[in-house]
Structure formats: C-alpha cells, structure tokens
Amino acid sequence: MSDTTSDSMTAMIADTAERLFSDLAAQAFAAIPKHPGDGAVPWDAPLWRAVEELGFPLALLEEEAGGFGLDPLTALGLVRQAAAHALPLPLGETMLANLVLAQAGLALAEGPAALVTGVGINRDGDGWRLSGSAADVPFGRNLQTVVICDASGRIARVAGGWQTAEGRNLAGEPRDTLHFDLVVDGCDTADSSFSPDLINGLGALIRAQALAGALEGVLTRCIAYVNERVQFGRPLAKFQAIQHNIAIMATNTAAARAGADMAAAALPQVLSDPARFLRQVAAAKLRAGEAASLCAPLAHQVHGAIGVTREYALHPLTTRLWAWRDEHGSETDWADHLGAETLRRGHAGYWPYLTGVEGDLT
Amino acid sequence: MSAIHFPPPPAEIAFPELRAQVRAFLRETLGPAYSPYARARSWTGFDAAFSQKLGERGWLGMTMPKKYGGHERSDLERYVVLEELLAAGAPVAAHWISDRQSAPTLLKYGTAAQREMILPRIAAGTCFFCIGMSEPDSGSDLAAARTRAEPVAEGFVVNGTKLWTTYAHKSHYMILFCRTSQSEDRHGGTSQLLVDLTTPGITISPILDMAGEHHFNEVSFRDVVLPKDALIGQMGDGWAQVTSELAFERSGPERFLSSFTLLTQLIRILGEAPEGAARRSIGRLTAHLMVLRHMSQSVAGMLARNENPMLQATIVKELGALLEQEIPEIARTLAATAPAHDDHQTFAQVFARTLLAAPTFSLRGGTREILRGIIARGLGLR
Ligand SMILES: Cc1cc2nc3c(=O)[nH]c(=O)nc-3n(C[C@H](O)[C@H](O)[C@H](O)COP(=O)(O)OP(=O)(O)OC[C@H]3O[C@@H](n4cnc5c(N)ncnc54)[C@H](O)[C@@H]3O)c2cc1C
Numbered sequence: 001m002s003d004t005t006s007d008s009m010t011a012m013i014a015d016t017a018e019r020l021f022s023d024l025a026a027q028a029f030a031a032i033p034k035h036p037g038d039g040a041v042p043w044d045a046p047l048w049r050a051v052e053e054l055g056f057p058l059a060l061l062e063e064e065a066g067g068f069g070l071d072p073l074t075a076l077g078l079v080r081q082a083a084a085h086a087l088p089l090p091l092g093e094t095m096l097a098n099l100v101l102a103q104a105g106l107a108l109a110e111g112p113a114a115l116v117t118g119v120g121i122n123r124d125g126d127g128w129r130l131s132g133s134a135a136d137v138p139f140g141r142n143l144q145t146v147v148i149c150d151a152s153g154r155i156a157r158v159a160g161g162w163q164t165a166e167g168r169n170l171a172g173e174p175r176d177t178l179h180f181d182l183v184v185d186g187c188d189t190a191d192s193s194f195s196p197d198l199i200n201g202l203g204a205l206i207r208a209q210a211l212a213g214a215l216e217g218v219l220t221r222c223i224a225y226v227n228e229r230v231q232f233g234r235p236l237a238k239f240q241a242i243q244h245n246i247a248i249m250a251t252n253t254a255a256a257r258a259g260a261d262m263a264a265a266a267l268p269q270v271l272s273d274p275a276r277f278l279r280q281v282a283a284a285k286l287r288a289g290e291a292a293s294l295c296a297p298l299a300h301q302v303h304g305a306i307g308v309t310r311e312y313a314l315h316p317l318t319t320r321l322w323a324w325r326d327e328h329g330s331e332t333d334w335a336d337h338l339g340a341e342t343l344r345r346g347h348a349g350y351w352p353y354l355t356g357v358e359g360d361l362t
Numbered sequence: 363m364s365a366i367h368f369p370p371p372p373a374e375i376a377f378p379e380l381r382a383q384v385r386a387f388l389r390e391t392l393g394p395a396y397s398p399y400a401r402a403r404s405w406t407g408f409d410a411a412f413s414q415k416l417g418e419r420g421w422l423g424m425t426m427p428k429k430y431g432g433h434e435r436s437d438l439e440r441y442v443v444l445e446e447l448l449a450a451g452a453p454v455a456a457h458w459i460s461d462r463q464s465a466p467t468l469l470k471y472g473t474a475a476q477r478e479m480i481l482p483r484i485a486a487g488t489c490f491f492c493i494g495m496s497e498p499d500s501g502s503d504l505a506a507a508r509t510r511a512e513p514v515a516e517g518f519v520v521n522g523t524k525l526w527t528t529y530a531h532k533s534h535y536m537i538l539f540c541r542t543s544q545s546e547d548r549h550g551g552t553s554q555l556l557v558d559l560t561t562p563g564i565t566i567s568p569i570l571d572m573a574g575e576h577h578f579n580e581v582s583f584r585d586v587v588l589p590k591d592a593l594i595g596q597m598g599d600g601w602a603q604v605t606s607e608l609a610f611e612r613s614g615p616e617r618f619l620s621s622f623t624l625l626t627q628l629i630r631i632l633g634e635a636p637e638g639a640a641r642r643s644i645g646r647l648t649a650h651l652m653v654l655r656h657m658s659q660s661v662a663g664m665l666a667r668n669e670n671p672m673l674q675a676t677i678v679k680e681l682g683a684l685l686e687q688e689i690p691e692i693a694r695t696l697a698a699t700a701p702a703h704d705d706h707q708t709f710a711q712v713f714a715r716t717l718l719a720a721p722t723f724s725l726r727g728g729t730r731e732i733l734r735g736i737i738a739r740g741l742g743l744r
Pocket of ligand 1: 500503
C-alpha cells in the first residue's frame, strides 16, 4: 500500500471509530450500575455488533489472513479510542487473540475473545486435556472464544466448556476466573513460539494503549470543564494554577501515548525479537501507569466535588486508570524487568542498550 | 481529543554505522584519562581544541550547504551525532550555541556576506557564539529587553547590558536581541544584530555560579558602534526571528541527557545484581529515558520534515528537565555516598557536580513555569 492511501485509510478508520464510539458513549455510561453492589458493567451487545461489522477485531491481521493490513499503530489506535470513551469492549483482547490464532495457523475467533495463560494443554488419548484456571480474564463471562497459551507455547482455541467465577476490577469491568477441565480434539491446538510472558506482554501493550486513551479522554474532559466552570467571575482556565495542572496532565498524557505507540511499533517483532518487544512494552506500560497515577488525582482536583459523583462521567475514566495500571504488570513489575535487564549489562553497556547499537562510549 | 500527538520517529534514526564512528572517535579523542567528573559537565564543558577536531571530522555544520563549509547531511544524522556526544559527556560547549542556534539563524536570515564570512568557520569548529537575550530586568519576559541599538549614519550605536551570557568570554560573536525603534507593540521594534565581541565599548565581566564555575557573564555595551551590515534579517523582525529558534533549542537530546553521567556512574556502583529497590529505580529511569528519547526523536523527525513542533518541543523540555532533576535525588536514595567535589571517589564528585547544576535545568531555555504556560495556551487555555 502506498503511503498516501494508507494515510487516508488510517484517517478514515479513526474517524469511523470516533463517530461510533462517541455515539455510543452516553448509553454505555447510563448502563453503569448505580451501586457497587449491583455488579459489573453490563455487556453492550449493540456496541459489540457494530465493532464486529466494521471488522475491528481483525484489525491486526494481514490482508491474506482476513484483516486490513493496517500498521499496528493504527489498529491499536482503535483500542485507545474506545478507552477514551470508557466503553465496555474487549476489542484489544479479541484483536490479539486473532493475531495469535493466525500466527499459530488456527481458525480465527468467533465473537469476543481473549488470550489466557495458567491453563495446561496436555495429550489425552487422541485429544488434548485443558486443565487449570485463568484469573482476571477480561469480560470472561461474555467470551465466545478463549485462546490458551501454555507454558510450552502450545496454543488452544476453545469455544466453550469452562466454568466462570465472576469478578470485576475497580471500574466494574468483568475480570472473571475461568476454570478448565475438558478435552478438545487435535485440530484446535497448535505449537507456537509464544510464551506466557509474551502473552502477558501483549496484554500490557493493549493496557498501555488503553491507558493512553483514557488519559486523553480525561484531558479532553478537564479542558472542557475548566473553560466552562466560572469562579471568582472568570473561567477556571484563566487561573495559572489550573493552567499548570492541565499542562502537567498534557505532558504526561503525551508521554503515555508516545510510549504506547513506541511499543505498538515493536509488535511485528514480537516473535523474531521477543526481548526487544518486552523491553518496549515494559517502558510503555510503566510510563502509562505513572501518567495514570499522576493524572487521575489532578483530574479530580480541577473538577472539584462534581467530579467524584456517580452521575458525572469522570469516574469511568479515572477508575479505569486506577485499575489498568495494575493489570498485566504494574509499574513496579515492569521496572524490575527493565532494571534486571539493564544492570546485567553493567554501566558500559547502558548506552548501547538504550540505543540498540553495540560499542562502548569510553 | 485535545491531546498533543508525537508521530513515530523516522525509522532511519538508528544510524548504527554513524553511531559506531562517533563512539570510536570519542574513545580515541577523549581517551581514558577524560574522567567521569569531566564528563558530568555535560554540554557545559568547554574545549576549543575538541570542537576543532569535531569540525575536522565533519560533525559540525552537518546540515549546512557545502558552499558554506557544511556537509549537507540530514537533520537526523546530526541528531545522532549530538546524542552520542552528550551520552559520552564530551566537551561540546565551545561550539554548542554556534552549531545549534547561530548557524541556522544566519543561514535563514543572515546576509550573503555574513554567511560567507562566518558559516565556514562555524563548520570548522573555530568560531564560537553566545546568545544575548536576557538582561537584568528581562528574563522570562524577553519582550521587556531594554538594550537599544540606535540607527545612525554609519550603522548602530548600542547601549545596554546583557546578563547570564554563557561563555561570552570565550566567544567570537554574539547574536544580540535589542530594540532598534520605538513601538507600541512590546514585541515590535526589536531586531537581531551580529556583534563582533572585540568591538570597542564592550565589557565582559564574569559571574561565578554556586559551584564556583565561570560560564555566566555580564556583557555591557557603552556607545558600541556596529556597522550597518551587522543587522541579521529585517529591522523590526527580531521577535519573530528569536521565537523561531526555540523549537531547535528545546527538543534536542541535551534536554534529557544532562544527568546521564551520574546515571551511568550510579549503575556502576550498584553492580550487576543489586537488591530490589535499586534494580527497580534503574528500571524506572530506563523506561522514562526510552520514552523521552522516542519523543525527542519524533520532534527531530518533524523538524526534518519542516513541520512546526513547537508544543511537542516544549513538552520534551519540560519532561526532560523533570527527569534530569530527579536522577540526583534518586542516586541519593540508592548510594550511601554524600556528594563532594574533593572526595577521592568518582561517584561523589559526579554527584556533586550534577546536583549543583540541576536547578538550572528548569531555568535555562525557558523556565518550567513559562513552558507550562505555553503548553496550556497551546491547548486553548488563556
Ligand atoms: C545555565 C544558564 C545559562 C543561561 N544562558 C543564557 C545565555 O547564554 N544567554 C541568555 O540570554 N540567557 C541565558 N540564560 C538566562 C535564561 O534565559 C533565564 O534565566 C530565563 O529566561 C529566566 O529568566 P530569569 O532568570 O530572569 O528569571 P525570572 O524571569 O525573573 O523568573 C524567576 C522565577 O519566576 C517565574 N516566573 C517569571 N514569570 C512568570 C510568570 N509570568 N508566571 C509564573 N512564573 C513566572 C520563573 O518561572 C522563575 O521561576 C541562562 C540561564 C541559565 C540558568
């Protein structure tokens, strides 16, 4: 595809997504249970149908595999956009499940899907026995397809038969535990070079993109609010302290997005250079998580009391920031990963490590 | 969405061969005797002989036309050379301003005679510049500058005082921002002049910083007569010309590598397998550096494509200064060594130098408060 056609295609897909997501955002917000005791956010069937009709769950696939041949930045941009509107949508999860299925040569997912680990895939007669539990599976109760990666990299595509124990994260998104104890026949499994660590890294990549999206949503809301809300006879936006808080949020939001895009660009090398992929993801998830920790309280600060109410649409974004920063590795976990990798190379190896070009400076 | 976007950096920014060449040159030129303490000066270390060697190697004026002694290489290649020099803590201060700011200004606005006379010398690493913007009563508020250049028959007569002028005492020229006429508009009536610092009537007085180092100066002008052809660009366009320099000034690798020597020294003393908190702190700093490099390279790409990344450049400088200032504080929590200049330990010395330089990181090139105001305005708040 030439640069200009891919640019206009990118813009068209982003515009289409933006229209769809902003049209459905109010309805998704209205559907959030008023009391925590009322359970998780409900499944939004019309939203999923619309997303599926547009082919978004296949966005990461090559054209030959049924996708659009989009670059990963554009494809994962859809995850970011959906997150900016706090939509209940396992879009990134399904995209990645399809990516792994396509790589493993298995049939693509039916309906919403997710990648899981923690479940063993072992020979049982002519078939494969799946046994074990996968924790914190996004929208587990709503999934039609589950893609398991076991410790050896074997992939299994499963269309049902698991037990679901319901749970949810701080934002009320379903995070369920799926218990497996069943036998599938041979054609639904395949060997691959993926590993549970890489699957976790893929999850961290989409969380980094989603965090960037939620941060962009928060920033947009804050800017609108401070331009509109008047105190002391002036819009809040006129006060320098407010301007500086917005600037802090904007710089961190930009960094979260830039980091997430940096990691997205490494996605095509996930199997050819897994260490580099995980390094980029580690930096992205850590940076986005830190931005979330800084921006969520500032967003509430500039909103005053209205911002902490159930009926004002800030909490769906800020509670997602607080939930997602811990999912697929917190800042602490990824700092540990990067620190161990860096320190192993010693101080002379640090700059070569950062630049990816060997050769000492001194 | 109102967020500020950083497009992906150009793929070719890796330039592995060029990086390897610069590293080999640095190992050879600086040698093992060039200590971490010297490297910790970062881009404030002055060494005219080093600048000349860099010029001979073709790594100054890299993007300038060949007819002015330049090398017609890409902005991205130049970026890679800068980054390697800074990471090594090479003494780049002598040519830093002339290569980064003065040459592009002269190339864009200078007369043919100014370009022919000066640009080849900048590319050779033998002609150094300083910036004459700040004054006693004009810091963040640059438009409050009072230094006047009175147009007269033979040219201009300059009176006034410039302050904080980095390395004026070792420079050949200054690009002076001053008033050349009365104007209702605070930004109007200003111009940029090329000042030969040997002109009679100019007094350069040292100002020592708190570490006792001499880089700052006060430069006073008393009835200094400059020729007509000292004018750079158009009379009265000084404000527009000066502000167009800023994207180049704010986004480069110098905005996140000022504390880099301290960070590598910290990694050295921690050893290869330190306990958890130390490991995680280094990992965290690494993540920040990776993302900032990515953002800075994104701006380099925008500059190379002649886009205007003013807001992105401002963001890089703001986040970069925060990181550079955090590094000494983190070093302090991980290493049980107090900062001291005359300690026999390399780490203590590097720590001392970086700690005392750190407050300037959010002052020079636009203070943190001014940058945050620019970002907020860019998002429509005013
Ligand atoms: C290491 C170093 C090298 C330098 N080299 C040069 C040089 O070569 N040439 C040159 O011309 N200048 C140079 N400068 C000067 C530099 O540009 C100024 O220090 C800078 O513009 C700030 O001006 P100021 O120091 O007068 O501080 P001021 O402008 O007086 O500011 C003092 C404090 O008040 C804050 N403040 C000011 N205005 C506002 C506002 N509107 N809202 C909120 N807060 C505000 C500032 O952010 C700052 O925190 C250098 C400075 C340093 C530290």
